[in-house]
Amino acid sequence: MDFKTYLKQQELSKTTAKMYQYQTMNFISFLDKDNTEPENCTEKEIMLYLAHLQKQGMASETKKLRLIALRHFFNFQIETGKRKNNPTTRIKLQGGQKQKLYPILSPQELQNIYENYTVPKEDDPRSHHNWFTMYKLAKERNKVIIGLLFNQGITTAEVSRITIDSLDLRNGKIDVRGGRTGKDRTLELKSSQIMDLMEYQYTTRNELLKYQAQPTKLLFLSTPPSGQTQVKEPSTLNIYKRLTEELKEQNPKFINFLQVRASVITYWLKKYNLRQVQYFAGHKRIISTEMYLINDIDDLQKEIDNFHPIG
Missing domain, CATH: 1.10.443.10 (Intergrase catalytic core)
Structure with a gap:
């Protein structure tokens, strides 16, 4: 299964799937500059890529869409056995409209x-x-x-x-x-x-x-x-x-x-990939599951700041 086929299975519109493909290729081209394979990509490379987009003057909401595209790509790699974790899972971008969140219980x-x-x-x-x-x-x-x-x-x-x-x-x-x-x-x-x-x-x-x-x-x-x-x-x-x-x-x-419920779903996102959590939570759309990703940032924020501050 290739990434295009995977995106078709996610019940995305053709336009959205095509956009995710293009944005993912843009990211892979960014990795090529340092000879980094997508399978070896870590949170550090993701943050450097977002910093690169920021230097280009990209708006916060547009960067969020790029990040969602990468989440899909790494979930695709997990399902095809190319990696075991998704390096985008706990990354938060500030700015734009914020979701009302509950304090998460461990x-x-x-x-x-x-x-x-x-x-x-x-x-x-x-x-x-x-x-x-x-x-x-x-x-x-x-x-x-x-x-x-x-x-x-x-x-x-x-x-x-x-x-x-x-x-x-x-x-x-x-x-x-x-x-x-x-x-x-x-x-x-x-x-x-x-x-x-x-x-x-x-x-x-x-x-x-x-x-x-x-x-x-x-x-x-x-x-x-x-x-x-x-x-x-x-x-x-x-x-x-x-x-x-x-x-x-x-x-x-x-x-x-x-x-x-928010606490349970946030905990699941640490253990399972996005599609599995979508099933467990009973969400009809993957975006409903993605909304919980920004809950899981507390223990990562200091590490992110060491890479590059994202405003």
């Missing part, structure tokens, strides 16, 4: 928030209260939901579409329906999640089913509103406001579940 911070979300035990001092049983069931459900949000990076809307048929616990997988704005995909579960999901499905969910006014295949079920004995329309959409408040109390750095 995998360890996400893990700590998840682990610190406690589910009450049967011998809890509050267990004699009438509300305790429902409270405990809700906590058990929420813990499993948090696990999916923090590990698989799915959206709260996607959580609400999960059914019992979505689970393949034997093979450790879950089917996620992307809905109107995302794409369907199958994601792997962590081993710890499999046990939690199994216990939820066959114990907690069976208890929650008793409070549903009608049969449902939805995996995650609501508890009855205060003063009521049944749930007329099973839904988890009413849990997230309270759940957000609880997690903020645990960790002031937590903002909302959009921040969690």
Whole structure:
């Protein structure tokens, strides 16, 4: 497969694909001056190339397009086995319109928030209260939901579409329906999640089913509103406001579940190529995934400055 064929597979317009080819050839010509092969190119060469474009008076937005073209080229090299990493992944260009970003939580911070979300035990001092049983069931459900949000990076809307048929616990997988704005995909579960999901499905969910006014295949079920004995329309959409408040109390750095998704996707971009992350995230367009690339710059900025400051 050549680069032209690769670009056709990325669902790009003919004009865009042709532009990316031209811009990539321009970059390769730049490398030729120092006898550097594209396969051996590092972040240093990318930064020197961008500095070269800046000296030519190129606008920031135009340089960003050049950088996107190079991201595609190096992803093509990864897929064809010519290299293992993409040297453009963490490079940020300043200037132009900026995306509103969330402070990124590290995998360890996400893990700590998840682990610190406690589910009450049967011998809890509050267990004699009438509300305790429902409270405990809700906590058990929420813990499993948090696990999916923090590990698989799915959206709260996607959580609400999960059914019992979505689970393949034997093979450790879950089917996620992307809905109107995302794409369907199958994601792997962590081993710890499999046990939690199994216990939820066959114990907690069976208890929650008793409070549903009608049969449902939805995996995650609501508890009855205060003063009521049944749930007329099973839904988890009413849990997230309270759940957000609880997690903020645990960790002031937590903002909302959009921040969690951004953190998970940013972490994926360190481990996988752009097309893989696009699939995991359920993005319909690759540009939606590329928007998260500028999150991953903190540990690279000093190194970049040693090469050449980009304004």
